[in-house]
Amino acid sequence: MGSEGRSWSGVGAAAGSGAEAKATTAVVSAAAPAEIPTSSASVDISMPLPEMSPHIIRLCKELLQGWSSLDSSCFSIETVSGGITNLLLKVSVKEDTGNESSVTVRLYGPNTDLVIDRKRELQAIPYLSAAGFGARLLGIFENGVVQSFINARTLSPADMREPRIAAEIARELHRFHQVDIPGSKEPQLWNDIFKFLKKASALKFEDTTKQERYETISFREIQDEVKELKDLSDLLHAPVVYAHNDLLSGNLMLNDLEAKLYFIDFEYGSYSYRGYDIANHFNEYAGFDCDYNLYPDKDVQYHFFRNYLQPDRPNEAHDLEALYVETNTFRLASHIYWALWALIQAKVSPIDFDYLGYFFLRYGECKKQMDSCLSLVQSFLSGLRNG
Numbered sequence: 133m134g135s136e137g138r139s140w141s142g143v144g145a146a147a148g149s150g151a152e153a154k155a156t157t158a159v160v161s162a163a164a165p166a167e168i169p170t171s172s173a174s175v176d177i178s179m180p181l182p183e184m185s186p187h188i189i190r191l192c193k194e195l196l197q198g199w200s201s202l203d204s205s206c207f208s209i210e211t212v213s214g215g216i217t218n219l220l221l222k223v224s225v226k227e228d229t230g231n232e233s234s235v236t237v238r239l240y241g242p243n244t245d246l247v248i249d250r251k252r253e254l255q256a257i258p259y260l261s262a263a264g265f266g267a268r269l270l271g272i273f274e275n276g277v278v279q280s281f282i283n284a285r286t287l288s289p290a291d292m293r294e295p296r297i298a299a300e301i302a303r304e305l306h307r308f309h310q311v312d313i314p315g316s317k318e319p320q321l322w323n324d325i326f327k328f329l330k331k332a333s334a335l336k337f338e339d340t341t342k343q344e345r346y347e348t349i350s351f352r353e354i355q356d357e358v359k360e361l362k363d364l365s366d367l368l369h370a371p372v373v374y375a376h377n378d379l380l381s382g383n384l385m386l387n388d389l390e391a392k393l394y395f396i397d398f399e400y401g402s403y404s405y406r407g408y409d410i411a412n413h414f415n416e417y418a419g420f421d422c423d424y425n426l427y428p429d430k431d432v433q434y435h436f437f438r439n440y441l442q443p444d445r446p447n448e449a450h451d452l453e454a455l456y457v458e459t460n461t462f463r464l465a466s467h468i469y470w471a472l473w474a475l476i477q478a479k480v481s482p483i484d485f486d487y488l489g490y491f492f493l494r495y496g497e498c499k500k501q502m503d504s505c506l507s508l509v510q511s512f513l514s515g516l517r518n519g
């Protein structure tokens with residue numbers, strides 16, 4: 133999305149580039165950070181869609197000036213996804229011209245504020261949006277946001293690993309990491325991990341089987357491992373960037389016709405280490421079956437690094453080794469982050485998913501990779517010391 137047309141005009145304002153622009157040109161334009169319409173309304177996410185629809189329509193009419201005088205019969209609403217954390221709706225209206233315009237309405241899932249810093253997310257979205265990333269923010273309400281609808285397909289894990297697409301993701305990530313978000317530039321990774329650790333280590337489950345499984349976890353051991361990893365990674369002085377932190381296939385959309393790639397969903401975005409963002413993305417090569425054998429080998433990583441470091445002339449990229457070491461150190465941090473996240477979810481999420489099992493999977497993978505990752509960084513650091 134570009135920074136062009138920064139307020140909801142309701143009539144033919146220029147939207148962002150690419151397919152999304154096509155889908156929404158008639159009514160949508162991006163809002164400047166200070167101008168984004170807000171509403172104090174909230175919508176009960178547990179309502180069935182037919183019951184929820186009049187509330188959603190009222191909300192859209194309140195927030196989207198161009199739709200305010202439309203009759204409710206012009207609206208149609210469908211569910212795009214009931215993702216792990218949110219409910220995402222597509223709201224469309226038929227205009228007099230016969231064109232259809234669509235937006236998305238995202239309702240935050242219950243308890244998601246325990247793992248997502250909404251203030252941080254809402255602060256960043258307008259700037260990311262102005263730099264051309266994600267769906268444009270059109271309105272904010274008490275428990276969600278209205279955004280432009282992106283007309284593109286969601287990537288699968290296999291797409292993401294395809295060399296041509298991987299190169300495009302790397303180039304786009306290079307651009308993403310250059311966005312400046314006002315405010316503190318302190319990396320948040322370790323703060324977030326320690327916050328998760330504190331919450332995750334103080335849980336109590338009513339279900340006795342769950343409680344027994346939970347009690348097998350040694351938080352003292354995790355704490356020591358996190359500390360060791362933090363101290364070691366600090367020695368790398370890794371570049372800090374505004375990181376997406378959740379670049380899984382479901383957060384990558386591609387319009388094939390326009391060859392336009394979209395990064396979406398900035399819920400976990402924060403200032404962090406570039407190598408963390410890349411490692412977290414590589415961990416997602418594991419796909420829905422969580423097959424961590426699909427983690428990219430060195431050649432595949434270097435292909436990504438070349439396009440990330442030198443998008444215009446990938447073959448001239450240098451400092452690949454440093455990025456390789458950073459990435460494969462933060463690979464462990466990514467496992468720990470999502471392992472602890474899953475423990476908190478196991479307690480608070482209404483979704484019927486084996487989050488405890490996911491904790492053991494991610495933490496187990498971290499343990500498995502620990503020795504080789506730590507010796508990689510140690511030998512790199514001793515190489516630097518010895519000149």
Ligand SMILES: Nc1ncnc2c1ncn2[C@@H]1O[C@H](COP(=O)(O)OP(=O)(O)OP(=O)(O)O)[C@@H](O)[C@H]1O
Pocket residue numbers: 212213214215216217218219220236238267279280281282283286381382383396397
């Ligand atoms: N603005 C958009 N336009 C069109 N489709 C979208 C848009 N945002 C998200 N989607 C689609 O909805 C899916 C779920 O996206 P969403 O960001 O809501 O996930 P989520 O609720 O955060 O779930 P999870 O926690 O699993 O990531 C995406 O994979 C994509 O297919």
